[in-house]
């Protein structure tokens with residue numbers, strides 16, 4: 001369950017209660033077990049903080065808190081398939097109260113909302129197809145704000161697969177949890193995450209960063225491990241910037257600054273401002 005301490009618009013600074021543990025949010029979820037420097041939360045197929053309970057095609061036994069399996073059909077599928085995914089995901093979830101769950105429904109907003117409302121008592125909701133949604137500004141805004149409003153304020157909202165450059169905008173729409181997926185994916189492509197997106201390390205004349213993974217190194221010294229570590233530092237830094245922005249009321253400035261470097265993020269911010277005024281106001285009205 002998430003306890004909200006402070007709002008900045010729809011963004012929330014909170015504490016996610018996980019058994020005896022208290023995790024400050026927004027937080028970064030690590031998707032690997034071996035971490036060079038403490039992840040704030042981790043998801044694995046073992047028994048770490050949050051267990052990934054697999055897919056409905058191969059569900060794992062529920063032994064500890066986790067995210068229940070869903071039927072992952074993708075974003076651009078026919079409506080009938082998206083409906084089947086919602087029904088199968090909810091039918092499984094009903095047998096496991098108290099567990100986190102995935103909001104499915106592909107690109108159909110009404111299905112996403114139906115799924116989120118049926119899961120309203122869950123402590124954690126993951127939004128399916130995160131990285132694909134991030135490529136569709138309008139759908140991104142509709143789904144995230146819709147799910148945020150349909151969910152309980154005490155549900156932590158997890159957006160998987162986002163680039164750190166998008167963390168401020170997502171937090172501004174009420175997302176509480178991010179992950180390290182793009183840190184790993186971009187490292188596999190020899191790309192360094194930056195506050196604007198990512199850049200290929202080959203061809204750089206010098207490293208644009210002085211984090212512990214980059215300090216004292218040249219671009220040619222950066223192998224997969226060094227790039228991955230840099231990317232993890234970059235993601236942690238992005239989450240800390242978001243928390244700092246909420247704490248000090250400067251998140252909106254950070255959102256605009258990061259969005260200015262991305263056509264997609266800027267389009268999403270314009271849609272949010274132009275069409276989601278009531279959402280922003282309702283969230284501000286209950287804020288502190």
Ligand SMILES: [Zn+2]
Nearest residue numbers: 209211214230
């Ligand atoms: Zn670095």
